Amino acid sequence: MQTDVVIIGASAAGLMCAAEAGKRGRRVLVLDHASKPGKKILMSGGGRCNFTNLDVSADNYISHNPHFCKSALSRYTQWDFIARVDAHRILWHERDHGQLFCNDSARDILDMLLSECRQAGVDIRLNCTITRIDRQEDGFAIDSSRGRITAQACVIATGGLSIPRMCASPFGYQVAEQFGHRIVPTRAGLVPFTLQPRDKARFAELAGIAVDSRVSNDRIAFRENILFTHRGLSGPAILQISSYWQPGEAVTINLLPDQDVAQWLKQRQADQPNSRLKTVLGERLPKRLIPALLGAELADQPLQSLSHRRFEAIAESLQHWQLRPNGTEGYRTAEVTLGGVDCDELSSKTLESKRVPGLYFIGEVVDVTGWLGGYNFQWAWSSGWAAGQVI
Ligand code: FDA
Numbered sequence: 001m002q003t004d005v006v007i008i009g010a011s012a013a014g015l016m017c018a019a020e021a022g023k024r025g026r027r028v029l030v031l032d033h034a035s036k037p038g039k040k041i042l043m044s045g046g047g048r049c050n051f052t053n054l055d056v057s058a059d060n061y062i063s064h065n066p067h068f069c070k071s072a073l074s075r076y077t078q079w080d081f082i083a084r085v086d087a088h089r090i091l092w093h094e095r096d097h098g099q100l101f102c103n104d105s106a107r108d109i110l111d112m113l114l115s116e117c118r119q120a121g122v123d124i125r126l127n128c129t130i131t132r133i134d135r136q137e138d139g140f141a142i143d144s145s146r147g148r149i150t151a152q153a154c155v156i157a158t159g160g161l162s163i164p165r166m167c168a169s170p171f172g173y174q175v176a177e178q179f180g181h182r183i184v185p186t187r188a189g190l191v192p193f194t195l196q197p198r199d200k201a202r203f204a205e206l207a208g209i210a211v212d213s214r215v216s217n218d219r220i221a222f223r224e225n226i227l228f229t230h231r232g233l234s235g236p237a238i239l240q241i242s243s244y245w246q247p248g249e250a251v252t253i254n255l256l257p258d259q260d261v262a263q264w265l266k267q268r269q270a271d272q273p274n275s276r277l278k279t280v281l282g283e284r285l286p287k288r289l290i291p292a293l294l295g296a297e298l299a300d301q302p303l304q305s306l307s308h309r310r311f312e313a314i315a316e317s318l319q320h321w322q323l324r325p326n327g328t329e330g331y332r333t334a335e336v337t338l339g340g341v342d343c344d345e346l347s348s349k350t351l352e353s354k355r356v357p358g359l360y361f362i363g364e365v366v367d368v369t370g371w372l373g374g375y376n377f378q379w380a381w382s383s384g385w386a387a388g389q390v391i
Helices: 012-023 039-047 070-075 078-087 107-119 171-178 197-206 236-242 261-271 277-281 289-294 308-319 375-388
Strands: 002-008 028-031 050-053 092-095 099-102 123-125 130-136 139-144 147-156 183-189 210-216 221-228 232-234 251-254 321-323 336-341 359-361
Touching: 002 012, 002 139, 012 028, 012 107, 012 375, 028 147, 039 050, 039 107, 050 078, 050 375, 070 375, 078 107, 078 375, 130 171, 147 171, 171 183, 171 336, 197 289, 210 236, 221 236, 232 236, 261 277, 261 308, 277 289, 289 308, 308 321
Parallel strands: 002 028, 002 147, 028 123, 147 359
Antiparallel strands: 050 099, 092 099, 130 139, 139 147, 183 336, 210 221, 210 251, 221 232, 251 321
16 A cells, blocks of 8 residues: 555554645545554543643743744744634633633544544554664655555554553664664653652541642742642642652652741630640641641640741641652653653754654654643644644
């Protein structure tokens, strides 16, 4: 079989790219080894797909080359994607931090992409295993469980390693290496922390508790909820910092941001000396958290028995809590994969390989990883669109 363009990966980046190239009159064949397209779109944003963000800039992305993503993001912006969603009459709403979600279902986004692909005459073949890609004189020969396909251009949109049960595979990295591309080492991002055995036992009772916190390291800080779970710590602030965390490092958690805790305790001591520490702190923190963090004995003390220096130490424990995670939950639950195909060897304008003309890498397989908040889909749309204009 012969076609103009083969795109491997029928999800966010691949389908956007396919629809764009199809509209330009190119014959496009999309191959995927999964039984259904867009599995990660469907499971995203708790089933409502956080499809973009109102405030997108290169600062929201992690990459070995922080400038690389700028070109595609500025040529196909969040406003372009919002206009597309509106044109398909998909209803959406804004949540905290400019995050946009579907009102009804993530399926609306997938159906939008599939209907655009259908209208543009894109051929999508699922349950297709690709065994080999070879460079030919004027394009590529792709051997698959559906036979040999030849094409002028080949686009790799196979995503990262996170959630293997959703058909994630290292295929894209292997193709990149086969054609001489460097891979920036990969690791799980936007992923919950697991705890050291001692902390795990200490916080076992707290599963389900969420606290608005400021979580930081020496490189970055995020202000959002943290969530205690049966396995460790999760919640948006933890997922965000996990992408900036290296094994062995500590993170600092401020459970009472924007507050002068020591001053507040001194004032309460003057006003209500017989009140117990846990009762007073319980006005601003979940009650179960206080003995777990400070110890049951201290939490039980009346304020009058505590010195001002003790208040300073309590404030330090609650506002500069140094947590050294044991690790992360890894690719099993990570939302994204950090690292990937080195951008220095790709055109930032078209995502074409600088080594192999006609070969393109788009979406998460590239070493561009967004924050939590719709940024990863926006990169998939922007990079897919950029390649779709030229293939
Ligand atoms: P994606 O991983 O979506 O697709 C890759 C495709 O390639 C898949 O269809 C796969 O089957 C196929 N493939 C893989 N290997 C293959 C092979 N060997 N042969 C053939 N086909 C192969 N982001 C965001 O912005 N907002 C959100 O709300 C969320 N929510 C979210 C929730 C969860 C649970 C996860 C795991 C992730 C998110 N994300 C997110 C991240 C987002 O889903 C992700 O960044 C994009 O789906 C990446 O799009 P791609 O098209 O690049 O890869």
